[in-house]
Amino acid sequence: MKVQFALVCTLLSLMTSAAVAAPSQAVYNKILAQGVPQDALNRMIHFLDENRGRSFQQSTYDCARWPDSIRPCDESERRPSTDVVTLESPQEVVIIDFxxxxxxxxxxxxxxxxxDVIRYYVAHGKGTGTNYATKFSNIKDSKQTSLGFYLTGGVYSGSYGKTLRMYGLQSSNDQAYNRDIVLHGAWYVGEDFIKSKNPKTGQPFGRLGVSWGCPALSLAMASKVIPxxxxxxxxLHYHRDLMEAAMSGNEVSINEPQRRK
Known part of the structure; x- marks a missing residue:
């Protein structure tokens, strides 16, 4: 594909870069008051400030059937490629607290x-855990979620409808494109699934379903949020205790929290 694109939201034309990267104290406090982890928010602000205007080279692939598309294809049809993506000054960002x-x-x-903050349910990878996310990596076919910062790209129509390409910007997730780690909707995300019965046990699942490594929203919310x-x-795919260790790209893990009695 080898296409360099500047990614900038239309709303940002009325804003200064500093205003976006460094919210006022009032805005910062407002975000924290809505439950956003302070360490994760600080990491986000610092990353935006340090990397605004920076271009990142990405390991990607082209598909023989549709060389100009971002849709995934079978391994046999893939041709290694390189893209360059640029971080500008987004007004809306996402933190997922795994x-x-x-x-x-x-x-x-x-x-x-x-x-303003809006919160949603989101699933993690099958290889990462059941109710709690406890294992992460950048390894292909691991079905594990990868921690770190991502830049969002274009949208294509996938198995679950609107699907958002993401580019991993760190050593913990720089294989995101080749692993097809994308944001999509899924039927197994939402309160209905949490309350539904597991046919194997006859008991409520008590958790969301799991993906193959992608963050997945409910189908309704994905169609709203992705645009x-x-x-x-x-x-930012965030875990309080594993951010630095995850930079190896290898599997990192933590024990599942003890259930409260």
Whole structure:
């Protein structure tokens, strides 16, 4: 594909870069008051400030059947490629707090200008855990979620409808494109699934379903959120205890929290 694109939201034309990267104290406090983890928010602000205007080279692939498309294709049809993506100054960013259980609305859609936050349910990878996310890696075919910062790209129509390409910007997730780690909707995300009965046990699942490594929203929420954050937003896959260790790209893990009695 080898296409370099500047990713910038239309709304940002009325804003200064500094205003986006460094929210006022009032906006910062407002975001924290809505449950966003402070360490994750600090990491987001620092990353935006340090990398605004920076271009990142990405290991990607082209598909023989549709060389100009971002849709995935079978391994046999893939041709190694390189893309360059540029981080500008997104107004809306996402933090997913994988420290929390899947039954928590741990997907935070944050407006850095107004301080407004909307929270959603979001699934993690099958190889990462069941209710809690405890294992992460950048390894192909691991079905594990990868921690770190992502830049959102274009949208294509996938098995679950609107699907958002993401580019991993760190050593913990730089294989995101080749692993097809994308944001999509799924039928197994939402309160209905949490309360539904597991046919194997006859008991409620008590958790969300799991993906093959992708962050997955409910189908309804994905169709709403994806257009808001496509082409230039930043998404942080966060875990309080594993961010630095994850930079190896290898599997990192933590024990599942003890259930509260």
């Amino acid at each position: 420290t929390e259980a899947s039954t928590t609305r741990r997907f935070y859609l944050i407006d850095l200008k107004t301080g 808001q954050i496509q082409k230039g937003s930043v998404v």
